[in-house]
Amino acid sequence: MHSPQPISNENVIRLWHNFRMGDECSYTSLMEIFTNPMFRYGSRFADSDDFVKDCIQDVFFELWNRRERIRQAECVKAYLFKALRMRIFREKSKWKLTEVLEENYKFIIEFDVEVNIIQQELSEEICLKLKKILESLPKRQKEILYLRFYEGMTQEKIAEVMNINRQSVYNLLHESILCLRKYWLKSPVYYCL
Template sequence: MDEPRDPTLEQRQHSLLWDRFRAGDEGAFRALTETYYRVLANYGMKLSRDKDFVADCIQELFLELWERRRFLGDAVFVKSYLLKAVRNKIIKESIKLRRFKEPEDLEFGRGEYHPIELEIVSTEAEREKINHLKSLLGDLTKRQQEIIYLRFYQNLEFDEISEVMGLTRQSVANLLHRTIKDIRSKWIISLFFWILL
């Protein structure tokens, strides 16, 4: 099981930036927005396919953060704090626009995939395995896809995922365990059929 971790040097630096931003330092605020905009945009595109809508939500979020900076609390893990904030913002704005779907039905996973996997493979067989793995991931529930994205693409720990998704730490551990077990069992079954062909 994943144990709570101490903040890394980078996380401590970002936490200090957060404190400076809360004190009104525009340079610190600019550094935070530049550091996290792309992360938030990538995550937002997993929740909604509307790129302009996601960009608007992120811009509004940063504007609201600046306006409410004096009332914000400490953020040891700034990344998970902002991921949770943008998730909530997208859901809230979707409700306003009558575009809301329950979290299981959000468009998670339909955004652009990073082609890094295809860049590192050299044979057609490996490409087929990567495509098959993507297909298996696409067959997961939206919540399973979200937890895989947060854990393995954003490298968040259980406590951070718990904060972002609004689940208990134990629920995160259980969901991730079940998800990985599902992927493994489907992978083994598909390999068995490949051998028979």
């Protein structure tokens, strides 16, 4: 599937409004714009691509069926990420009934930023060091770094997606960055021969 051209938030808000009014073309455009970012985000929680795709499809199906009762979103991306996150947790809980939903979830870390960094400037040894440090962070810190730096979300939108308050987002983000700095200074540099 091809990647759609970047679209302004103003245009996305207009599409969202039109979709809520029953415009199928706007609905289709929203799916085209957000399916890939939602898949990248959702695949951080689940091993199965098919499971994530099913959850995305369920989110969009439910949106269409409830379009008249859905509120106007200030940030459509955050709204959809939150809906997907909740859907994944809800569906996973049906399979793993003993798992605590909010605290025992998996968040896979594979930032595409690493690939870009390699391609742009940094050597492989620094990239390996960064990957090892990121993998050592707790899952919530990984998720918050992903949403902030990969998806470019504000603290308010991260709070909405993760269903936590803004101060918690600030604290987790601050803690994550301090951990990165601490581990970066402690971690040995790897030399690739």
